[in-house]
Amino acid sequence: MQTVTNPAVIDQMTPVPFRVRSVREELSHTFTLELEPPNGAFEFLPGQFTMVYAFGIGEVPISISSSSSNQGTILQTIRRTGAVTHALGHLKSGDYVGIRGPYGVPWPMDEIKGRDLLIIGGGIGLAPLRPAIYHALENRDDYERVVVLYGTRTPNEILFEEELGKWGARTDCTTMVTVDAADRGWNGAVGVVTRLIGRVGFDAANTTALVCGPEIMMTVTAERLMEVHSMAPENIYITMERNMKCAIGVCGHCQFGAKFICTDGAVFPYPEVEELFDVKGV
Amino acid sequence: MSEMYVSGQSGIGRLIEALAERGHRVIGPVVRNQALVYDEIEGVEDLPKGWTDLQEPGKYRLERRGDEKLFGYVVGPSSWKQYLNPPEEVLWSGTIGPDGFQTDPPPEPPLYAFFGVRPCELAALAILDNVYTTTDGVPTFGGYTATREKAFIVAVNCSDPGGNCFCVSMDTGPTAKAGYDISITEVAHSGNMRYLLSSGSAAGAEVLAGLGGLDEASSDEIEAGDAVLARAAEMMGRELDTNDLPDLLKGNVLNPRWASVGDRCLACANCTMVCPTCFCNTVDDNLSLDGTHATRTRKWDSCFTLGFSYMHGQPMREAVSSRYRQWITHKLSSWVDQFGEMGCVGCGRCITWCPVGIDITHEAGAIRRGDLRDTHITVGGHSS
Numbered sequence: 001m002q003t004v005t006n007p008a009v010i011d012q013m014t015p016v017p018f019r020v021r022s023v024r025e026e027l028s029h030t031f032t033l034e035l036e037p038p039n040g041a042f043e044f045l046p047g048q049f050t051m052v053y054a055f056g057i058g059e060v061p062i063s064i065s066s067s068s069s070n071q072g073t074i075l076q077t078i079r080r081t082g083a084v085t086h087a088l089g090h091l092k093s094g095d096y097v098g099i100r101g102p103y104g105v106p107w108p109m110d111e112i113k114g115r116d117l118l119i120i121g122g123g124i125g126l127a128p129l130r131p132a133i134y135h136a137l138e139n140r141d142d143y144e145r146v147v148v149l150y151g152t153r154t155p156n157e158i159l160f161e162e163e164l165g166k167w168g169a170r171t172d173c174t175t176m177v178t179v180d181a182a183d184r185g186w187n188g189a190v191g192v193v194t195r196l197i198g199r200v201g202f203d204a205a206n207t208t209a210l211v212c213g214p215e216i217m218m219t220v221t222a223e224r225l226m227e228v229h230s231m232a233p234e235n236i237y238i239t240m241e242r243n244m245k246c247a248i249g250v251c252g253h254c255q256f257g258a259k260f261i262c263t264d265g266a267v268f269p270y271p272e273v274e275e276l277f278d279v280k281g282v
Numbered sequence: 283m284s285e286m287y288v289s290g291q292s293g294i295g296r297l298i299e300a301l302a303e304r305g306h307r308v309i310g311p312v313v314r315n316q317a318l319v320y321d322e323i324e325g326v327e328d329l330p331k332g333w334t335d336l337q338e339p340g341k342y343r344l345e346r347r348g349d350e351k352l353f354g355y356v357v358g359p360s361s362w363k364q365y366l367n368p369p370e371e372v373l374w375s376g377t378i379g380p381d382g383f384q385t386d387p388p389p390e391p392p393l394y395a396f397f398g399v400r401p402c403e404l405a406a407l408a409i410l411d412n413v414y415t416t417t418d419g420v421p422t423f424g425g426y427t428a429t430r431e432k433a434f435i436v437a438v439n440c441s442d443p444g445g446n447c448f449c450v451s452m453d454t455g456p457t458a459k460a461g462y463d464i465s466i467t468e469v470a471h472s473g474n475m476r477y478l479l480s481s482g483s484a485a486g487a488e489v490l491a492g493l494g495g496l497d498e499a500s501s502d503e504i505e506a507g508d509a510v511l512a513r514a515a516e517m518m519g520r521e522l523d524t525n526d527l528p529d530l531l532k533g534n535v536l537n538p539r540w541a542s543v544g545d546r547c548l549a550c551a552n553c554t555m556v557c558p559t560c561f562c563n564t565v566d567d568n569l570s571l572d573g574t575h576a577t578r579t580r581k582w583d584s585c586f587t588l589g590f591s592y593m594h595g596q597p598m599r600e601a602v603s604s605r606y607r608q609w610i611t612h613k614l615s616s617w618v619d620q621f622g623e624m625g626c627v628g629c630g631r632c633i634t635w636c637p638v639g640i641d642i643t644h645e646a647g648a649i650r651r652g653d654l655r656d657t658h659i660t661v662g663g664h665s666s
Contacts (some may be wrong), residue, residue: 010374010385010388010424011373011420011421011422011423011424011425011427011606012417012421012422012423013373013374013422013423013424013578013580014373014374014385014419015383018316024293027501029618037299037592038382055378055383055569055576056378056567056568056573056575056576057567058565058567059578061564067354081594081595083435092575096378096382096383099381107592130316132571156338215651237623241593242591242593243591243592244293244600245564245565246422246563246565246581247565248417248422249620250413250414250422250423250561250563251561251562251563251564251565251583252563252585253562253564253590253591255585255608255612255616257532257616258615258619258620260620276535279536280601280604281598281599281601281603281604281605281607282535282598282599282604282608282609
């Protein structure tokens, strides 16, 4: 068998084989693939995603969860929900996945230089935010305050728990974690992530919020930021998710009003999606 | 303007044969299963001579015209997208081994000549081209681009618009303006059929020059052709007021009219299958029994199916009304945001092939007029 690192690109739907360097179990249903780009480098920006292909099984959109300054390795954090993600979960070091991308609009890290960052994640929504957090911490002087607020269901489902602890230990990064429900062993906050917002005082005019989590969590968070904390909607960025087959705006699946989530998003300034955000069946 | 030639039906036959001789698979209209569909043709005798199509909402019938016209009908359920963007197409296939996987070479694209492409269908091809635009020098779908670039287009202007046609409203017909290699206008002169032929490209000019037996059209003949097409423009079966329509639909997301159309719509997806511009597709993965060879197949999909919007165990568009709203709003409104033009060409297929006769022009008009519900709906000529 001939080694193929860069098959002739037939079109934008042809995946490129990436070698799996390691598979790390994060939570009971969540794992991270460490992938090796065939030509040694893969350029992407924080918040972008790839289409990850399990050979013969199918393809799913997955955001990149590693630092964009490390092009030699990409990490993709995946939750086992269906046939493809289960197949990806069975991969071992040395196996191959197909990758197309990177796709999508990134977090606006350049545009928001000089501002306070309020990064709010829910559940696995922390994965697409992690490259933004890495970027802010690696370029710490570019930003004023960096605040990470994270909410998840239970203490057993805290994604990247070790790193959250490290970020929290830094003096230049405020990190808070809350869970929906906990037992006696949990000494932290209990309740939805929006409750943490009130605990960190911030200057609404100089703050940009990057929000990623379940749609309901993002709706409630955006409303609270605007109504209670007087943030301007254009300073709030959220990510949208829809069924996606192509990631290049030609399969039609991810349409949300006039937007293709894949090419116009998945990161959106809130005013771009606000109108249709809680309309049923859009 | 290129030179205008004139011929009888024998010239049309020679044109079909000339294209075949140049190596093209010539696809044109044929009568099959009581409908006009596109399939391979070998000569003028394969064309639906003397047939016409009667079209109403939810109704399609072929009838004898009582004359010898070759093109005295409009469009049937098939459209050219089935050749450029086939209902099923292998996107790629490949073999896995210890060092990754290798993509099989793509098949040679077929060399088509599309014969009898109507002006609305030329517009539809231009719309599809826009959707599948090559970015960064890499085509979105290699198969589409390669097939489209090689296809030879013979357009036929419309002399006999159908009951569901509204190309004048969409500014796509009944006369072809661009996007063809050769265009044909059929002119009936007291039972005598004459064909005006002109080229729209260098390839078209070359084919016409090599055809032989064509006469130069006289100014009277050219005028007669113009008159046929001017009259056709007055014969539209339907009308769609597109004025401010994109904003109108955007501002009516919560209009109760959607519930009314949702009650009638069967979510059968017929409209999206027959639409010449509907491009939505899905992919299907297959693995050989030994697990070494995989095939990804692209298939037509429809926003009317429940699975189309499925995500994490639930569909985003559960109500049929939300799926119809998505479809019509995409066609007439959000398509403009996405691609700078509407996704409707006024061919009327979706009206004809809707089993319950839902009419896109009527539904858009109802939103404009503020009609919440129809008191009288006619399907296939029968009141219901």
